[in-house]
Amino acid sequence: ASEMTAALAQALKVPVAEVLLSSHTPLPTVPPPVQVPTAYNSLSATTQDTYIVSPTLTRNSAVQIASGGAPTVQPQIPSGTVAASVPPVPPVPPPASRPSRRRTFYIIGAVLLLVVLLSAGLVSFFVLPGLRPSPSGHAFYVSSGQLGDGAQGIADQMQIDLQNIPAPQAGKSYHAWLLGDQDPKRGDDLLVPRPVKPPILLSKNLPVSNGTVHFLYSGDSEHNNILSNTSRLLITEEDATSTGNAPSSNHATWRYFALLPQAPIPGDAAGFNALIHIRHLFYNETDIKVLGLYGGLDIYVFRNTEKILEWAVSARDDWHGDTTSDAQLALIRNQFIRVLDYLDGTLNRHVDIPNSVPFLADTQIARVSLLTVDPAKQSPPYFSQNPPGDVDHMQLHVGQVAKATDLTPEMRQRAQHILTALSNLGGKNGWLTNVHNDAVQLFNMSENAVQLRQPAAGALLDDMVTKATYAYIGKLDPTTNTVQPGVTQIHYDVQHLATFTLTTKVPDHL
Known part of the structure; x- marks a missing residue:
């Protein structure tokens, strides 16, 4: 997989370590078996090749992760992620002009992410x-x-x-x-x-x-x-x-x-066992029955986070500072709305956007939010109509799985790992929370075309893409040289x- 990645990167004139691996691969397939590493916590960017990590992403820049140090930035392409199996390479000179359609890199990235994940053999397992x-x-x-x-x-x-x-x-x-x-x-x-x-x-x-x-x-x-x-x-x-x-x-x-595991979980309010909680994640969720959604929580967190990354990248790519046309500003504004449609849900979007603004995302899928943005209304008395955000809801079910008395040690540790990964998404400093905050600020700025053309808007767009990429793919912690997992790894671990x-x-x- 690393050889194919390098070949495609070379064909695109992109440094191998900077290829953005953004995927539209809905679900994993069966890989060949792999050798069992000795320790889970020893994963690092230099020893494992399943986790995909991404440094800070900015327009016209490629980021190189220096061993044991902070990222260094050289002018290059709009964004980048690091495949953990590929060593960093020296930065290359900037291109003569801004690529006209940078979304091509994201399409190629989808192929590369799938290749890396499959060749690594679902190493998370x-x-x-x-x-x-x-x-x-x-x-x-x-x-x-x-x-x-x-x-x-x-x-x-x-x-x-x-x-x-x-x-x-x-x-x-x-x-x-x-x-x-x-x-x-x-x-x-x-x-x-x-x-x-x-x-x-x-x-x-x-x-x-x-x-x-x-x-x-x-x-x-x-x-x-x-x-x-x-x-x-x-x-x-x-x-x-x-x-x-x-x-x-x-x-x-x-x-x-x-x-x-099918033994009753001590203290479980609903009297569920681990199997039932797992089915809520991977087959059918009780509290979204009235909303007509199928498939369990995992698939919606996975696919909706992917869409948010897509929309964030689209908005950033259409922004050209003070030369951004009015038509481009309108397209960018629509992407902010779509991002908030999914993060807030149709029942809660009024918290951030006036009701007079039409919904642009799929309203059926957006009925359930990714984040809990209105805690008073997304609380137990209202769960049947307005459940908590999918990230919080997944934490509830996985947390109960972790309490089961009949789990194997491996299943218990996997559940704990999922909980850690979910905490990277939500909460005060979670990546999706940061995307939400950026999208709200940008939507408010979009009322004024002059303001949306200012460098401050560009910085917010960069940050939104960066945090959306982290949420979907994961992030390398340069201090510990380990990966903070995102939605992609959660998806494999839940399975x-x-x-x-x-x-x-x-x-x-x-």
Whole structure:
């Protein structure tokens, strides 16, 4: 991936370390397995190549991260991010003139981000300390990205990786089954009936090669969300010619088993277990039922933050100081409105923008805000109509997952890591909070064309792009040389909260 990144960067005449990796890749796909690093907290820009980090972004400047020091700035392109696997390179001379359409870099960046993430192999799943393959292995839900109007394309596939597996006996084969919940709960919060009905036969012939299994269940033709109604995984050794639609009732054929955490969480106000909270993140959210939104909180935080970055970049690219035309100012103003549509939500945007200003973003998606901007109205008595911002709402669910008593140590640490990443987005000094503050100031300045052409407006535009990029991709902390993760890493980590750890310890009954 680093070689391809370098080649594309060279073709664009952009320093390798400065290529902006802004993605429009809706969901991750399955990568090749990677070697397990020894420690999660040892991630740095010089040793890991999954996290994407971005220095401060300014118009016509490329930023180089100096080892152990502060960023140094040389005139170059409008913005940049650093792929952690690529070492810094010396700055290059400025171009003769400002690029006419810098959004091309963001399109190329989307391809580069996808390449880096895939080639790194979803390293976030493998970098937690202690997350070593057990004698049996792991399995996790994967999203194909074939998105529909509901939860299609989200958690619609299953990756199974096993080690130290003996070949099946002659005439036998390994069958992989996804099963329903251990203690099914009522589905009062469901928007629609669950799209799948267990048991689901993932394979009746898991391939074993040199004691390992690496198998992807690619889902059904509708790309239905299989996490919606499954939470246990059983592998049996049965007749290769078996045509049964359920696991054998013969306990002697059961070989490997795992289940997602389903014990009640002490003190949980709703009486939920970790599995239910995970489904709210990755399948269906109770408090947005009345709003008609599908797919869980994670996908909306991921996609809406991506759109905010897109709009921020568009506004900054159309600004040319005192030579900015009236038509360009109008386009820029519209981007401020769209950013606030998503950050505030349609029910709360009046806090920052007069009701007389029309909504420009998708009003259905913008019904739920990314941030909690009106705490009095986005409080428990109003949750059914005006829930808290998605960032705060995700923190609530992940925080409850972290309290579950039946988590593996790896899942608990992953939950804590997600909470840390979410704190980078919201709160007083969060990156999305800074984007919100910049957008409000810029919208107010847009009432006066002269004011919006001033250098102060340009500085705010730069800051809005910088913070939106951090929120989406993450940021390198030059003090510790570690990455502060953003939405992209949150998206991967949330997906792997629902991880099966398979062992030979099978239950007495299903």
